[in-house]
Ligand SMILES: Nc1nc2c(c(=O)[nH]1)N[C@@H](CNc1ccc(C(=O)N[C@@H](CCC(=O)N[C@@H](CCC(=O)N[C@@H](CCC(=O)O)C(=O)O)C(=O)O)C(=O)O)cc1)CN2
């Protein structure tokens with residue numbers, strides 16, 4: 042019985058984040074960075090080996106993003122990053138985050154959400170003139186690196202079809218160009234990578250084709266069949282890997298592909314197992330069963346997993362079954378052992394990446410009939426811990442449950458339609474034409490983080506911390522007045538993160554000290570864990586927003602994170618539906634919105650950047666999700682009077698396919714990220730005749746680069762062709778003050794120019 046983890050690449054203490062940021066700041070040499078990377082890889086390989094994992098992944102490590110790694114490796118380097126006199130490493134980072142230094146000025150590539158997760162990948166840009174070339178064989182090099190320390194690994198590669206489908210046509214490509222048309226040119230490069238892996242001594246290779254869990258894969262079945270028949274000839278044994286969803290009707294062609302193994306996600310889609318087992322039974326395919334969740338932090342129920350796996354084994358034989366994690370482990374924290382604040386009772390419910398690796402190994406040992414007393418005691422300990430958790434899950438907050446049960450349709454609707462509200466809002470709050478505002482956060486400086494760290498360690502008092510935050514708010518307010526923004530924000534300095542902050546202040550959550558998960562590049566989050574019914578004990582943000590409003594005559598926008606986003610960026614509980622959890626969150630937020638309005642705040646933004654990413658991977662499941670997701674947002678926001686302007690904000694999203702749902706949110710103003718996504722989505726707003734206000738972002742805040750005033754003017758002109766007036770951008774917490782000042786000055790100048798021009 043073999044055991045595998047699908048990917049495991051992060052350091053337990055954000056070592057890579059620190060090393061990469063130090064490199065960007067010029068405080069770390071390439072050698073330092075390479076050394077930090079080598080240490081993390083070694084640590085992961087050895088700790089997986091120690092835990093009894095037989096198929097240890099390599100080649101999955103990344104300094105920024107694994108899709109970007111493939112682009113670099115395959116020479117998919119857009120022309121704007123070429124000829125800049127930069128080292129290959131700096132070209133790589135320039136593609137990820139843009140670069141503005143020593144005469145070089147290039148924007149970052151677009152990022153998109155990786156399936157339904159909060160991880161962002163860098164989108165490959167492809168065109169008929171793309172010339173694929175093997176710049177370096179990264180999986181082979183890392184395979185050798187592991188081998189040199191005595192560890193035999195199974196390299197991981199993102200499959201060619203998913204790579205192309207996840208990419209986009211570059212701006213210079215003809216309008217009818219589809220990246221998949223490049224497949225015949227790409228396959229020889231993959232053949233080269235794989236044959237070199239075989240030469241290096243790899244027995245197996247894991248090829249990820251995650252698009253196989255989506256409807257769209259069906260149209261590529263011919264390509265799948267041909268490509269894998271070709272690759273199989275030169276490659277090590279291929280473990281074709283899928284995750285996050287079900288194969289569904291794609292199973293018919295997938296089960297006939299020329300591969301040695303197939304990995305499926307049993308955690309997310311337990312029901313698919315019977316069909317998959319039946320489909321592969323007549324073949325020689327080895328089935329890798331992803332039981333142990335790569336997306337949830339709950340301990341696996343070993344007894345029921347063993348029962349299920351035994352069925353598969355009796356159909357296929359033990360030699361043809363591998364026990365695995367469901368997906369890559371980059372979506373969950375690394376180790377539970379470093380948590381000291383979670384109570385022992387709670388800790389016993391969870392399992393993070395390294396504990397998951399242990400779980401797969403124990404499961405495999407049980408299934409192999411191991412007589413080791415350590416294994417039987419692990420099984421017994423698991424039984425006890427699962428039954429304790431089930432006991433805990435029986436506790437419920439009856440007040441919250443009753444409130445959810447008595448939600449009425451009327452609670453989801455504002456008093457009047459938008460045109461009426463618009464008048465009421467104009468009377469309540471005067472804003473110029475092309476009003477400018479920001480998305481909420483201002484730079485989270487070292488000083489702010491240090492102050493919060495001191496508070497956590499009790500080195501300063503709560504009162505001292507509050508004084509510090511107030512000074513910060515005052516600074517942000519004065520800055521916005523000076524630069525000429527119209528609708529102000531308080532800057533969110535009191536928040537460690539827009540989701541974790543609310544999790545920490547609501548009942549029903551548990552949070553970690555060190556449970557970091559990569560979100561993009563060097564940015565990490567600590568998703569809070571929902572463990573029971575959710576409620577609010579009292580106002581959360583009112584103190585800060587009221588203070589901010591009290592020191593300025595300009596209107597101040599309240600700032601909350603929406604129910605769907607809090608849910609999606611937390612680890613949800615497994616015993617209650619996501620719908621119920623979203624509605625419980627919505628009711629708490631509804632109270633907060635009403636409290637803000639009562640305190641005299643006239644505009645309230647409820648961010649829902651995760652609404653699109655939460656969309657199920659299969660079309661048939663969309664409507665059900667969208668119904669409760671939109672209802673939850675409405676439940677949170679619709680309680681206020683007509684005169685209160687509600688805002689919402691979304692980022693990195695392709696809304697064209699869920700447009701009616703965006704409309705149904707009925708927010709008075711929505712602001713969207715538009716600076717990088719080539720205006721595609723704005724075209725949809727025009728097409729669908731969106732009638733409420735829209736603020737297209739004109740400043741890409743994920744890059745340190747400062748957009749020039751001229752650039753912003755050009756964007757405004759483009760937007761004007763598509764949508765009515767309004768001008769906004771996106772959250773600034775990851776930026777430094779220097780570039781924030783320059784960018785926002787350019788932005789308000791451009792708005793002024795637009796007003797005068799009109
Ligand atoms: N949850 C979530 N998902 C999201 C977003 C988001 O804002 N939140 N935005 C989108 C983009 N994703 C993002 C994800 C992370 C960050 C981000 O800024 N992360 C910070 C950490 C934020 C944080 O938790 N800060 C804490 C802890 C900071 C910290 O590292 N403290 C030091 C100590 C500092 C000191 O002693 O001085 C430590 O713990 O070691 C705080 O401010 O309190 C980072 O990686 O650097 C930004 C965007 C999409 N998904």
Ligand SMILES: [Zn+2]
Pocket residue numbers: 480650690691692771772
């Ligand atoms: Zn955003």
